[in-house]
Amino acid sequence: MYDVSVLGFGDNVVDKYEHIKTMYPGGNCVNFAVYAKMFGAKRSAYMGYFGNDAEAEHVMYALDDIEIETVKCKQLEGENGCARATLVDGDRVFLGSNEGGIRGKTPYVLDRFDLEYIRQFDFVHSGNYCFMEKELPKIHEAGVPISFDFSDDSEDYYYAEVAPTVDYAFCSFDGTDEEAREHLKKIVSYGPKLAVASRGADGCILYDGQEYYVQKAVPIKEVVDTMGAGDSLITSFMVAYTDYLKKGIMGETAIRESLAAAAEFASKVCGMNGAFGYGKKYE
Numbered sequence: 011m012y013d014v015s016v017l018g019f020g021d022n023v024v025d026k027y028e029h030i031k032t033m034y035p036g037g038n039c040v041n042f043a044v045y046a047k048m049f050g051a052k053r054s055a056y057m058g059y060f061g062n063d064a065e066a067e068h069v070m071y072a073l074d075d076i077e078i079e080t081v082k083c084k085q086l087e088g089e090n091g092c093a094r095a096t097l098v099d100g101d102r103v104f105l106g107s108n109e110g111g112i113r114g115k116t117p118y119v120l121d122r123f124d125l126e127y128i129r130q131f132d133f134v135h136s137g138n139y140c141f142m143e144k145e146l147p148k149i150h151e152a153g154v155p156i157s158f159d160f161s162d163d164s165e166d167y168y169y170a171e172v173a174p175t176v177d178y179a180f181c182s183f184d185g186t187d188e189e190a191r192e193h194l195k196k197i198v199s200y201g202p203k204l205a206v207a208s209r210g211a212d213g214c215i216l217y218d219g220q221e222y223y224v225q226k227a228v229p230i231k232e233v234v235d236t237m238g239a240g241d242s243l244i245t246s247f248m249v250a251y252t253d254y255l256k257k258g259i260m261g262e263t264a265i266r267e268s269l270a271a272a273a274e275f276a277s278k279v280c281g282m283n284g285a286f287g288y289g290k291k292y293e
Contacts, residue, residue, distance in 0.1 A: 011050030012253040016245075017131040018042040018056045019149075020140025021110065023091035024065040025237060025284060026292065028105065033065065033292050034237070034284025035072040037091060038137040038159055041238050041285045043078045045245035048286070049275055055079035055131070057124075058140075059113040061090030064292075072288040082127055088112030100233035100280075110141060120145045125152050132252050133157055133177070135244070138164050146175040157248050159241070160197075173200035180244045183207040190215050191222055204265075206247065208240045213273065216265060223262075225269035228277035238285035239276050247272035 018039030025036045043056040056078050060066040062085055069090065073080055089111035095104050108114075118141070120128075125148060128134060134149055136142045137159035149156055155177040160169065162182035173179055179202040183190045190207045194217035197205040204218040213227040250271045254264035283289055 012052065012249050013256060014046075014051045014249050014252045015053035015131045016043070016046045016051050016055070016249065016252075017128060017134045018046075018054075018058075018136075019128075019134050019145075020058055020136045020142050021091060021113065022056070022058055022060060022069050023093050023107070023110075024068060025093050025095050025102075027095055027097065027284070027289075029096045031291055031293070032284075032289045033068065033092075034287070034289050035069040036093070036237065036285040037069075038139060038241055039135060040069065040073065041241035042135045042245045043073070044076055044286050045238070045242045045275075045279070046249055047076060047078060049246045049249050051249045053079065053131075055082070057082040057128075059083070059116060059118060060085045061088045061112045062086065063088075063090050065092055066090035068288070068290050072286075075288075076286075082124065086112045086116055088115070095237070097235060100236060102235060102237040110139070114141055118142060118145065120148050125149070128152060128154055132256070133248065135159075135248065137161065138168065138172075143172055146172065150175045155252075157244065159244055161240075169197060169200060173197055173202055176202050178202060178248060179205040180240075181205070181207055182240055183209055187215070191217065194222075206244070208243055210236075210239075214243065214269070216269060218265065221262070223265050223269060225266075225273050228273045230277050230280050232281065234281050235283055236280055238279050238282070241285070242279040243272045243276040246275035 020039040021037035046054040093107040133155040157178040250268035
């Protein structure tokens with residue numbers, strides 16, 4: 011559906027749902043790669059480190075089954091990233107993590123061959139749980155656009171440090187409309203072309219340096235699991251928006267149409283178990 015090639019660069023985890031003793035593959039960048047494939051991107055890849063335990067094997071199995079490109083991944087000796095979670099009325103609640111496991115202890119250092127591979131993609135996505143901040147300038151200097159998820163817990167100093175190397179900035183925000191707009195304005199002042207604040211049931215707000223765009227959330231008949239809702243919004247917006255840009259369509263039309271498509275896609279993801287299914291029991 012979309013003539014767009016994307017790469018998720020960073021985290022992979024299993025989300026262990028303690029109330030049902032079931033683990034699901036996840037992580038911002040793995041979710042991104044999978045959602046891009048689901049949404050219709052012509053090429054979707056994931057690049058990062060795995061551990062060598064059962065949790066890692068489950069994530070790798072899912073990515074292989076979904077046919078996500080993983081040729082630049084590496085498997086290290088140690089624990090895979092793991093997060094503990096539960097559900098409260100369909101809303102996912104995180105209970106703790108192992109801080110990325112072996113991935114959090116082993117920096118991924120990009121070399122010239124990695125960058126040659128990265129240049130094949132229309133844009134790269136990463137986030138604030140990926141431990142990839144020091145590598146972003148290399149991607150930026152290589153001329154490949156970067157989308158980045160600052161989540162809901164990035165501090166001002168972190169925005170000031172990372173946002174200048176980012177083209178498209180995303181975050182979650184729980185404040186008022188006015189506070190969200192001021193937050194987005196500040197983010198864009200650091201350098202990104204646009205910034206988006208996801209606001210759950212209140213939809214999202216986008217700022218492109220000139221105008222604010224508000225997108226309402228699409229009503230959901232039954233919320234099964236909100237895990238991945240924000241990731242799916244980011245992914246589908248970026249894929250649709252990049253497709254418009256490649257066709258030479260810019261400005262309001264590209265933004266509004268992409269936001270609408272993203273809201274629709276995110277609503278469907280909330281009807282899935284885990285981020286994208288593939289649940290497996292654990293002891």
